[in-house]
Amino acid sequence: MSQQVSGPFVDARDVTVRYGDLTAVDKVDLSAAEGQVVGLIGPNGSGKTSLLECVEGLRKPATGTIRVGGFDPAADRTRMTRIAGVQLQQLVYPPRATVEEMCRLFASFYPGPADHRELLDRFGLTEQRRSQVVKLSGGQQQRLSLVLALLNDPQVVFLDELTNGLDPAARRVVWDELRRRNDEGLTVVITSHHMEEVEYLCDRVNVLLKGRIVATGTPSDLIREHAGDTARLVLDGSGGNRELRDSLTALGTGVRVQQAGQRLLLDVQPARRAEVNRVLADHGCTPRELPPSLDDAYLNLTGQAAGPASSEADNVNVS
Numbered sequence: 001m002s003q004q005v006s007g008p009f010v011d012a013r014d015v016t017v018r019y020g021d022l023t024a025v026d027k028v029d030l031s032a033a034e035g036q037v038v039g040l041i042g043p044n045g046s047g048k049t050s051l052l053e054c055v056e057g058l059r060k061p062a063t064g065t066i067r068v069g070g071f072d073p074a075a076d077r078t079r080m081t082r083i084a085g086v087q088l089q090q091l092v093y094p095p096r097a098t099v100e101e102m103c104r105l106f107a108s109f110y111p112g113p114a115d116h117r118e119l120l121d122r123f124g125l126t127e128q129r130r131s132q133v134v135k136l137s138g139g140q141q142q143r144l145s146l147v148l149a150l151l152n153d154p155q156v157v158f159l160d161e162l163t164n165g166l167d168p169a170a171r172r173v174v175w176d177e178l179r180r181r182n183d184e185g186l187t188v189v190i191t192s193h194h195m196e197e198v199e200y201l202c203d204r205v206n207v208l209l210k211g212r213i214v215a216t217g218t219p220s221d222l223i224r225e226h227a228g229d230t231a232r233l234v235l236d237g238s239g240g241n242r243e244l245r246d247s248l249t250a251l252g253t254g255v256r257v258q259q260a261g262q263r264l265l266l267d268v269q270p271a272r273r274a275e276v277n278r279v280l281a282d283h284g285c286t287p288r289e290l291p292p293s294l295d296d297a298y299l300n301l302t303g304q305a306a307g308p309a310s311s312e313a314d315n316v317n318v319s
């Protein structure tokens with residue numbers, strides 16, 4: 001049951017959230033057109049959850065106007081519950097409740113709920129349907145929170161740290177399911193610390209830093225404008241080549257050499273690229289060049305390490 005809305009489906013303007021003296025969100029705009037996937041990224045404590053809670057109608061902002069599907073989500077809770085699915089960062093379940101019981105409970109809140117068995121199946125939880133929720137693994141609980149967020153067959157979903165704790169296969173299942181629903185018109189607003197997830201899923205991304213939006217655009221826009229021109233090279237199987245490592249390290253400024261197990265990872269400034277190429281050629285090495293990523297843009301915009309998504313740079317020793 002889709003509803004015609006003029007302007008963005010999610011439209012938050014000039015939102016401020018204060019906790020005592022702390023301004024957690026400072027005059028922020030956030031919007032999502034119908035059928036768009038919009039991401040909110042930023043370091044811990046940058047205000048993502050506080051902003052999202054306002055947009056969900058769960059927290060009253062100090063300033064700002066918010067419309068979801070054309071109405072104020074805090075003022076009309078009944079309508080909001082019908083059109084919006086909310087996945088909360090932390091959900092406390094009754095101690096002995098089973099997966100099936102939680103689904104039935106949530107389904108009872110809605111006039112025309114989706115088939116929870118089908119949702120459990122899509123998210124790989126059919127075998128767990130009689131298990132107590134508290135006995136599920138963290139990743140299984142996370143998947144259940146997605147099932148519950150989708151039980152009302154929503155027009156828009158707000159997903160806070162969408163795939164936190166999911167293994168790579170489960171993450172793919174969640175991505176595919178969201179993409180499929182988005183193709184059918186679902187509007188999605190997510191927060192995530194996984195840059196490759198944001199890059200893969202989002203049409204538009206907002207970068208929040210200390211309660212302010214510091215950049216907004218498509219993932220490609222952000223990468224083009226903020227990823228910088230440092231080349232990132234990977235030398236597979238060269239981690240133990242001490243001579244090569246020493247030659248590269250000796251190049252000094254503008255060349256960062258890190259060892260990650262059997263790999264060497266190089267960050268090379270444009271001015272030093274020719275010399276690096278020469279050293280690599282002398283050693284008969286062909287590097288793999290990583291394309292600039294949203295991770296790079298995020299790091300440059302926030303001056304912080306991103307979450308655990310920066311896979312090539314895991315477990316490194318810096319020379």
Ligand SMILES: Nc1ncnc2c1ncn2[C@@H]1O[C@H](COP(=O)(O)OP(=O)(O)OP(=O)(O)O)[C@@H](O)[C@H]1O
Pocket residue numbers: 019022024042043044045046047048049050051
């Ligand atoms: N209920 C609260 N009372 C007081 N301060 C709060 C409250 N909730 C959040 N804060 C503070 O507001 C700021 C923003 O927090 P918020 O949870 O919105 O950030 P976040 O970007 O979602 O962080 P994370 O990535 O860690 O989830 C932080 O400094 C936090 O300590």
